Amino acid sequence: MRNASKFANIFMAVKKERRSDCPISYVLDIFGDKWTFLVIRDLLLKGKKTYGEFANSDEKIATNILASRLVLLEEENIISKEKDPEKGSRFIYRLTKKGIDLLPVLIEMMKWSAVYDPDTRVPKATAEKARIDRDAFLNQILEDLKKNKYLLA
Amino acid sequence: MRNASKFANIFMAVKKERRSDCPISYVLDIFGDKWTFLVIRDLLLKGKKTYGEFANSDEKIATNILASRLVLLEEENIISKEKDPEKGSRFIYRLTKKGIDLLPVLIEMMKWSAVYDPDTRVPKATAEKARIDRDAFLNQILEDLKKNKYLLA
DNA sequence: AAATTTACTTGCATTTCGCAAGCAATGTGT
DNA sequence: ACACATTGCTTGCGAAATGCAAGTAAATTT
Structure with missing residues (x-):
């Protein structure tokens, strides 16, 4: 061929x-x-x-x-x-599922921006939660997804 | 101005x-x-x-x-x-430091590819370790960095 | 002092982007 | 039934980014 x-x-x-x-x-x-x-x-x-x-x-x-x-x-x-x-x-x-599984990538991007973007709009409390207990933060977003609640809506 | x-x-x-x-x-x-x-x-x-x-x-x-x-x-x-x-x-x-702090983003990309790229070259064992204990995996890479050892070298 | 290594720069063809306008299918109001 | 609005694109075209090959310049080696 x-x-x-x-x-x-x-x-x-x-x-x-x-x-x-x-x-x-x-x-x-x-x-x-x-x-x-x-x-x-x-x-x-x-x-x-x-x-x-x-x-x-x-x-x-x-x-x-x-x-x-x-x-x-x-x-x-x-x-x-x-x-x-x-x-x-x-x-x-x-x-x-393949798309939803990109969430960890997005979260790590957000965490990085929360630290290094001097004008970040990520609230301190959100950045803290993501940093302290990443898995809980991630699962919260997945739960919210089922209820049509959204972090950045 | x-x-x-x-x-x-x-x-x-x-x-x-x-x-x-x-x-x-x-x-x-x-x-x-x-x-x-x-x-x-x-x-x-x-x-x-x-x-x-x-x-x-x-x-x-x-x-x-x-x-x-x-x-x-x-x-x-x-x-x-x-x-x-x-x-x-x-x-x-x-x-x-700002650059090194991108490691979590890279790791999540690797994890995603390990799952969804049918021709991934990420070894099963590596993918497993990254999945089971992400923090240990991350710290291992940071330790290796100091010793000039590299995951994909 | 010639040749080589290393880190770029330059010129130019090709591709992608970005904006504005147009179009087609469905939905809505009268 | 017919116009008008909404929605999801497509098209055309100028501008910007990319990709390739070749060239340049400083330091190093021979």
Whole structure:
């Protein structure tokens, strides 16, 4: 099958090949830009669920970028997409287990920013709780997720 | 001081303004690309210390990109740079405390990849240890760092 | 003093981003 | 039934970032 890749390039979306077999690089191959992790944040910590809600984030992601990232995240099985049963013109995006399991990464990012961002908006008490008992903090967020409560909502 | 920013633009490097006050966004404003975290990985987990070593990473970063990222990381006080006392044509890059404190983020990325990358190169035993006792795993890496031993070297 | 090592810089083609506008499907009001 | 709004995208295009190859400069070795 010599020209299999050339064939695929013409007729279908082709997964970019990874740059190395390193686990850090695996994450960056998916999340190595300024936007993709923000979508996860919105889903996990802000309770956003629709295209319009993502598009209205504080950071003002461009709609074409947003659309391409949602496709990528769905292809990677990090999010799923379904029609809103209450409104067919709307779609609900959800995190899969693979997506929810990014929470520890986000929490460590938050902890780092809480320490080193001089203008952090992470409240002292929140930073303390995350630092003192990380697992409890993490489980609290997961519990809240089931109840539609969100840390950064 | 009305035209302070215009003034600064002409005569000096200007920090890009942040997109929001969100702690995740703070991290992404610095690390939101496919390369910057790899430099941290090389310093923290591979024991690389020089420009040439970074440039020879598996992922083959372009030298102009590498140079720009090293400048950025130094500006952010995440790394420091000094002449190699044993060879003046060479520079040694080191992580500051702020840089070393990114280790938890890297570890969580590794853990996630160990679970979800079907071709992960993280050994089962390593993944297990990181999962069962994260703090011990983290401290082990920090101890190893002092002895110039590295997890991914 | 020539050759090599090391750390970059420069020029240029390619890719991605970012903004604004447009479009299609569904939903709503009259 | 028909216009208008909402929602989720797509398209076009200028600007910025990336990626590659080649070049430069300082220190080191031979």
